[in-house]
Amino acid sequence: MSIDHPSFGRISEDRVIIFDTTLRDGEQSPGFSMNLDEKLRMARALEALGVDIIEAGFPVASPGDFESVKRIAETVSDVVVCGLARSGGRKDIEAAGEAIAPARRRRIHNFISTSPLHMKYKLRMEPETVLELIASGNQAARRYTDDVEWSAEDGSRTEPDFLCRCVEAAIRNGATTINIPDTVGYATPEEMRAIFVMLRERVPGAEKVIFSAHNHNDLGLAVANTLASVEGGARQIECTVNGIGERAGNAALEEIVMAIRTRRDRYPFDDGIDTPKLLGVSRMLAMITGFDVQPNKAIVGRNAFAHESGIHQDGVLKNALTYEIMTPESVGWTKSSLVLGKHSGRAAFRDKLAAMGYALEESVVQQAFERFKVLADHKKTVFDDDIRALVDDESRDHERVRFVSLDLIAGSKRPAEATLELAVDGVTRAATVEGNGPVDAAFRAIQAVFPHEATLALFTIGAVTEGTDAQARTTVRLEEGGKLVDGQGADADTVVSAVRAYVHALNKLLVKRVRSEPEALIA
Numbered sequence: 001m002s003i004d005h006p007s008f009g010r011i012s013e014d015r016v017i018i019f020d021t022t023l024r025d026g027e028q029s030p031g032f033s034m035n036l037d038e039k040l041r042m043a044r045a046l047e048a049l050g051v052d053i054i055e056a057g058f059p060v061a062s063p064g065d066f067e068s069v070k071r072i073a074e075t076v077s078d079v080v081v082c083g084l085a086r087s088g089g090r091k092d093i094e095a096a097g098e099a100i101a102p103a104r105r106r107r108i109h110n111f112i113s114t115s116p117l118h119m120k121y122k123l124r125m126e127p128e129t130v131l132e133l134i135a136s137g138n139q140a141a142r143r144y145t146d147d148v149e150w151s152a153e154d155g156s157r158t159e160p161d162f163l164c165r166c167v168e169a170a171i172r173n174g175a176t177t178i179n180i181p182d183t184v185g186y187a188t189p190e191e192m193r194a195i196f197v198m199l200r201e202r203v204p205g206a207e208k209v210i211f212s213a214h215n216h217n218d219l220g221l222a223v224a225n226t227l228a229s230v231e232g233g234a235r236q237i238e239c240t241v242n243g244i245g246e247r248a249g250n251a252a253l254e255e256i257v258m259a260i261r262t263r264r265d266r267y268p269f270d271d272g273i274d275t276p277k278l279l280g281v282s283r284m285l286a287m288i289t290g291f292d293v294q295p296n297k298a299i300v301g302r303n304a305f306a307h308e309s310g311i312h313q314d315g316v317l318k319n320a321l322t323y324e325i326m327t328p329e330s331v332g333w334t335k336s337s338l339v340l341g342k343h344s345g346r347a348a349f350r351d352k353l354a355a356m357g358y359a360l361e362e363s364v365v366q367q368a369f370e371r372f373k374v375l376a377d378h379k380k381t382v383f384d385d386d387i388r389a390l391v392d393d394e395s396r397d398h399e400r401v402r403f404v405s406l407d408l409i410a411g412s413k414r415p416a417e418a419t420l421e422l423a424v425d426g427v428t429r430a431a432t433v434e435g436n437g438p439v440d441a442a443f444r445a446i447q448a449v450f451p452h453e454a455t456l457a458l459f460t461i462g463a464v465t466e467g468t469d470a471q472a473r474t475t476v477r478l479e480e481g482g483k484l485v486d487g488q489g490a491d492a493d494t495v496v497s498a499v500r501a502y503v504h505a506l507n508k509l510l511v512k513r514v515r516s517e518p519e520a521l522i523a
């Protein structure tokens with residue numbers, strides 16, 4: 001059996017649609033916020049990865065969210081761009097409709113809570129009012145697009161009869177996709193499977209829509225629940241790169257896709273994902289947000305394909321199938337991630353960026369290339385992650401405050417002294433400041449050049465790759481008026497990487513201030 005869908009045309013029963021919500025459910029979790037440029041970069045990478053739908057944000061939430069959904073809609077060409085809206089919010093639906101308008105294929109995603117707990121305490125609404133809002137919300141969304149998704153928030157804890165009535169109302173009033181989230185990550189796989197079987201059996205019109213799974217990971221069951229939902233008839237999977245998202249996160253895109261690919265005997269479904277790009281997209285997100293995945297994370301963790309025990313190594317050498325259920329190459333791990341050397345030219349650098357999934361403006365490529373040359377001079381081997389770190393830094397050229405140079409006197413014989421140059425709104429300013437060690441001197445110099453009230457809440461240094469010549473990768477968390485922002489920096493020089501991270505965080509704070517309280521700008 002197949003379905004006629006407004007965005008995808010005729011879709012067969014064995015196609016699963018990958019709905020990526022990294023930029024909405026993922027981005028809204030603490031510490032994972034991204035600026036416009038970072039979101040655009042992720043959106044391009046997700047499109048190249050082959051996801052079917054990008055949920056780009058919640059346009060009514062702030063002018064910044066509206067702008068980023070709109071810019072993503074203008075930037076990508078093929079993938080469906082989706083904006084989130086509350087079923088009961090006229091303004092939400094208007095904002096979502098306007099933000100997605102530039103996209104060639106667009107979707108509005110309406111949601112409202114349907115569980116007794118949420119209706120009584122969160123919404124303070126009677127079930128009949130919720131039903132009315134489902135109807136009016138979907139009708140309003142259909143004025144902007146034929147592709148309307150409706151979600152029953154806290155759907156897994158909703159009474160079955162009422163859930164059926166809600167889904168029926170949603171379909172009758174124009175929904176073409178019905179999403180049943182396990183919002184609080186409470187359900188078990190068998191429960192999720194049963195919900196979809198029930199809805200498909202009982203709800204009139206169910207055969208005309210696509211059912212969708214959206215599982216949170218509070219009990220570590222998000223991927224299992226998603227696979228069980230597919231067994232129950234769901235054909236859209238909502239997920240995020242690296243499983244980021246509210247609290248314990250959402251179902252991880254790379255895990256679901258590889259489970260389906262690896263176990264085709266149980267999940268005979270097709271998707272559009274170009275799996276060798278999975279690692280690159282995962283690394284890109286980690287670099288942007290500053291949150292690495294844990295080493296033992298399935299598919300994209302550093303140890304995911306590392307065989308440590310002698311018995312395993314011996315088996316793999318004799319026949320990889322003894323301990324490998326999928327090849328590392330199939331998800332983007334290459335035997336040698338050595339990329340380029342100091343003799344590599346601009347064209348090779350550009351090709352490498354394209355192969356890694358980057359589509360960058362020429363000015364960013366040029367600046368990143370200059371830094372690559374400097375790095376290649378210092379470092380024997382330049383790895384993919386080195387390139388990602390460089391590009392990540394150089395893609396911030398729209399920021400108000402930019403790092404220009406740092407000169408340091410440090411050591412055990414005298415106080416450290418930092419001479420720092422920053423470009424502020426295009427004008428270079430400098431200061432020379434002493435401190436208790438080089439990092440302290442450098443951070444004080446930032447304060448002298450660009451006075452601000454934020455305080456340092458966290459400072460961590462790691463290495464981008466292995467070896468003593470590895471680039472340092474620094475995370476700086478700043479706090480101002482209860483707001484926390486994380487900045488990342490990378491450089492062959494540890495203190496320069498720390499300054500870059502500090503300046504990145506400062507810029508994020510400036511964007512936040514402009515959004516919420518324009519008059520509060522200090523510098």
Ligand code: KIV
Nearest residue numbers: 111151153154181183
């Ligand atoms: O988890 C959830 O219920 C959601 C909805 C907005 C779909 O993210």
Ligand code: ZN
Nearest residue numbers: 025181183214
């Ligand atoms: Zn969610």
